Amino acid sequence: MTPLRDADEPQGGLPKNFMRACLLLLVRERPAHGYDLLEQLYELGFGGNDPGGLYRTLRAMEQEGLLLSSWEPSGMGPPRRTYELTDEGLDWMHAWAGTLRETRRIVGHFLSRYEALVEGVSSRND
């Protein structure tokens, strides 16, 4: 890429480490293995799917004690490393929810201010 940002679309999207929060939630809903989570993440808004990044994150989260993995045979394909949530992971999921509420609030604040600007001065509810 050129040194100067030249894309015609903002590069930003999701909060840092948002994938971690999603993984905690998904694994809490139902223990799952990486390949499965990859597909679920896609539905959650992670368009550019990056298996490498996902697997790295999962291993890191296990090392930090947020997840616990165990190998399970698959029947159709190689064995799966299945993850479940630890108590610590559950605490973090709650903490993440708080952080993301704040994120949504701040982004929402930006958007109302943006809308007020483009609509002139009058404020209106969307």
Next chain:
Amino acid sequence: MTPLRDADEPQGGLPKNFMRACLLLLVRERPAHGYDLLEQLYELGFGGNDPGGLYRTLRAMEQEGLLLSSWEPSGMGPPRRTYELTDEGLDWMHAWAGTLRETRRIVGHFLSRYEALVEGVSSRND
């Protein structure tokens, strides 16, 4: 090395490059200089104020053609580099608004799914 994330609070918060979006908006509302923007950013949700990062970002955005700066005497203190928005910058501001609406939608989706989980009401998704 490998300090193995041990913070007791999620590190994530705001979307990548969110400061850029805010700067476009703020400068559009009213041309301003860096020190001024620093304080306005604080009110917008940027708690850990980082002058270095801000000034670097402003210079970068000017190099990309989103902002235009000019020196103005201050009367009380050193001269100020005052920024205004270019047409291209305006386009990017609109594009950012779109991106951030999507961000808010995805984060909101996470939060409703989280709330459904903790409330035990898991019979419905968006």
Next chain:
DNA sequence: GCGCGTAGGTGCTTAGGACACTGAGCGGTA
């Protein structure tokens, strides 16, 4: 044997963000 879908992973590079630090102009005051 071969390709294909499933499953899990490594290497490498870069862009952003965090944190520390520098330096200059100007006013007040001790």
Next chain:
DNA sequence: TACCGCTCAGTGTCCTAAGCACCTACGCGC
């Protein structure tokens, strides 16, 4: 006048997340 504190603008440096490419292995059908 010497110092301090506020205003204003930067630089240096490190760390991490993110992005991209690439690799291995299992099992099935052809």
